[in-house]
Amino acid sequence: MKLNQIACSLIYLLLAWIMSSDLGFVIVSYITGLFIAYELNRIIYKKTITSSIINGSALAGIALLMGFVGVKNSVAFFVAMMLLASLLKIYQAQSDRQTMQVFVLNFFTIPCLFIFSQNFFSALLVFILIGVNLALMLIHQYEFSPREAIKNAFSKLALTIPISVLLVLFIPKLPAFWQLPGPNSAKTGLSENVDPFEISKLSESNELVFRSIFPKERNVEGPFYWRALIHDEFDGTRWNMSSLQSVSANYQASDSSHSYTIIAEPSHLKWLYTLEKMTTEQDLVATNVFGLPYRKRPVSSAFEYKVYNVVDTQDSSITRWQYRQNIQLPSDLNPQAKALAEQIDKQSNDTAEFIALLRDYILAQGFIYTLNPPISQSNDKIDEFFFNSKAGFCGHYASTVAMMMRSVGIPARLVSGYLGGELNPENNYFSIYQYDAHAWLEYYVPNQGWLELDPTAWVSPERLNGSLSQHSQLSEELKSNIGMTLMGFSDVALVNWLRLQLEAFDYQWTRWVLNFDDQKQSSFLKSIFGEKAKILSGIAVIIGLSLLFACVYWVLQRGSRQPIPLPVKLLRKLQVSAFGEFDNTKTPGQIILTIQSKYPKLEAELNNFLCEFEKVRYGNKNELEELKKHYLALTKQIKKQ
Amino acid sequence: MNTKINTLLEALSTVIYDKQPQVKLAICSLLCKGHLLIEDLPGMGKTTLSHGLAEVLGLTYQRVQFTSDLLPADITGSTIFNTDKQSFVFHEGPVFTQVLLADEINRASPKTQSALLEAMEERQVTMDGQTHHLPEPFFVIATQNPLHQSGTHPLPESQLDRFFMRVSLGYPSKDAEKKLILGDHGRKTTLTQLMELGTLSELQSAIDEMEIKEQVVQYILDLVSFTRESGLFKDPLSPRASIALGTASKAWAMIHGRNYVTHDDVQAVFPAVAGHRLNLDATEQFRIIDDIYAQVPVQM
């Protein structure tokens, strides 16, 4: 019983830890606490756990989860509840049946990890945990030793894994029946509303956001501004997502071949990424009026789409309504910045000049780029930043410049997305991580349309080239923010090499395993079966499976029989040839005697055979030649009679 | 080795006609340093067999006729006051011999039986705090009448397995009996010593070196566990019986001139070794033992 509890606790701990960081922290500490409390209770008081303690722990656990995870985050809450329930159940289980129920439920609990994380190591972990769970079932039911159980369980599991992989490949995929909520994880990076002033410390994450794969022959040059969201509503501190973000528009591809492919990691948001205005043939992706891709449903598993550049049909004028929307500004906030903007406006003739003057001003004032900006208590947050602290990250600069442009009547809006990416030269793809998140702005110039502007680049021009991790000044700051990961040690060549290898492997994993969707499947099946792919593959699956099971059964039955040594085979054959059946309760001597009674003339031959048989079977003689000779002579004689 | 045993067998067959298997079992028991129980009606040649064995091996021989009034001291010996030396002197009883024929052991009272069985087991006699060792080799051939004869005390079940084997000679064949009638009587034939004492102990130690394969050991285990687990027997076989089966099979193989043990060897000695331990009636044991054989598969 104790082994079950310890093992299950460890499984749940591991799951909670890996599922997601904030959720994990709460559950890990709670499970550990419970576990220690139970063990102490057992060791010190030598008592078993009463049901009131279990109920108390359950209530405390629910309260804790409500507080830290929240019901709103429904999937995480549900999974956390299930972990807790299973844990308490395994401690409370009185009968074998209850314990078995927990083990069976574990087959649901363990794969839940895949909702949160789908990389190769998670898959490996889930496989191992399922094996361990099977082994626990063996130990629990049949008193196997742990070693024996692990061996037994994994050998059976190892056989099923290739089959299930084949099934995934060949069984036609169904479309989703209904929409399930994804885990709302509060990640850094993209958010639908940008409010740089609320954040005192931009805790960066080195989680992968997406990869973009460029055709091999294409030489690409940065900087890469991966656009994702447009924010055009400003309330003085916060930029809200544009209401047009999910309004679709039709674009014509300008080129028949795609310019690059993007594999998005599950973000649990609808928004996708592109460099320029785009369109795609992927059914699930739509393009909005800004030329940005988005999905109807949040991206809950890795997802691939090809990007086609479009002919920009949008005319360079904007409607009055749009104009108003993009110069809208709360009138009573940030008077200093407005005053400064007006002052610069008076000195400049056109927008370009305005920007140049503003840039000069900022460069002259010694602004710095930091991931840990000071937090402001003032209502006029932009004034506070612009005239006092003069330290901030991309959001601060973009927000400030956009606001100042609006105050002088230049339509401006914030864009958030990612900047840069890490190139994997071998496969010509970029990896874009959460810490590459960036904000910049677009402003409107009549007859030219919307133009991009990145004020952060004025302050920190290195930020434009490549990823933040390659940024010499900021990389130290970044590393301290990321903490103890391989990225944190990227100075060490070996570690960096290892990190890149893992990264390349994960790329292939994502590309071929996670991204094996119904389009890929149908083209794969078509390449094998031709036109009637779906029907043929169904038939192939059935035939293949039944053949396989027949093979397994045959091997099992065969392996179960001990091999019969040749002398015994010969003796048995002799008995069968004389009497037509084999009797396994007779000794060799008796068999020979009964044959002798049937063929009295063969007495001498039979005795020779018996003598030789005994020598090889009971004695130390190894050569079988003489025995075979006697056998052949005997069978000849028997046939004659 | 085999030739020596064969000469023994030939010599014995001149006194006991037609009883090869039983004689072999007796020799087998002797080679295994185990005692022999012969169960038969009077006049079947029990005495002849034991006497003959002692003679061919050149061993000292004593015969004790057990009766209901026989006392323990009549077997083990007693301490007697010697008037000449003015001290107690131990007078060795008939048990101090190399071959002891305990005739009709079940006629004696249980106390007397126990005294003999104890001496058999411990190979020594303790009298008045003094231990007297019995000679080497020490081999008891006890005979008993079938139980249903009146005025007998059956040997206690718990002590039956002090006897290594139980055999029963049975009626002689017609030919043999004819020979007996014609006066060619075994007792008149004198046997000479055919084997040195050293040779016997050599043979005894050679048994340990016999080859016995896994499948034969398994067969012995299967037979023994069948008696334990089938629920058919009130007194199933003990581990001591398994050991006895092993050594007896080895000795049987040696008598037949082989240095390896076969399943047939096990079956040959099984009735003699297991019959009395399972408390089977000598007359019906073969039927039951055949049943056991039919239930336990032979894995060659």
Added chain:
Amino acid sequence: MIKLPQPAWFDALLLKKHQGDSIKLKHDTIYVSPSKSGLGFLGIAVLNFILGINYQNNLILAVSYLMFVLLLMCLIYAFSNFNGLLIEVAAIKDDFADKRPSVTFKIENQKQRYDIQIEHIETKEKSILKRIKNNEFIDVFLPVKRGKHKLGRFKILTHYPFGLVTIWSYLISEKHIYAYPAQIETELPKNSFIISEKGEKALDDKALAEDFNELKSYREGMSIHRISWRHFAKNKELLVKDYQSPNKSASYGFDFDKVSGTKEDKLSQLSFLIVQAEIEQQSYALKLPNRLITLSQGNSHKKQCLEALSEA
């Protein structure tokens, strides 16, 4: 497992296939279904499938397929674990109803197998062999009431490997088992001794030859030949010489009508008396309302008497 109502033809089919004292387990005598845990497992596999489809998550989908395949594998493993066994009623151990009347099964087997269970369907009594390699014997205890019972149906089953499937067969035996009346300690009723000329004579012969063991006080019905007149002369006490040899020193006649109580009580007391008499190695006869068993002794006699008591 799901309990389906069994139609009559099904029963007849079962009887035809499974009746007898032994059964060889092979494809046409083995039945297979998911166990309760297995149904739960199947449900979770379906749940994982739905989850995998809806999240378009290949890995969850793979786990779901893996579970289906695992369940099928379990069927094969379980079948192979079961196939080829020969189950046989080896011995029926009659016993007192409060002890352990049991049936011994012999399992003929030549390979490593796990978790072989035999369940008596009527009493739900179950015995389990966690692992076997060679031939094995297994006792199934039958907690039946006093009487003669048909052994009836036994279910032979296994849940190996993971407890997700149940695979089973039946053995329906027509043999009988006796549950003797539980023993109730009681005094020897009066007039229980049988005075017979022949018996006494044999006794006297014996008495001469044997050491006597102790003196017991005389009770009515005992042989006057065994009274120690020497003691009577000394202190006017009637003492009987009790001999060490237990053989035929007295004979009892146990009569159903001479013990008191309800029918079951009476039977229980008789059961006790018979066992005691056998321990003392006395001969005894038994008289029941519908049956008379004549004077004798020994194990088979005891068995006969106890069986008669069970059937009464």
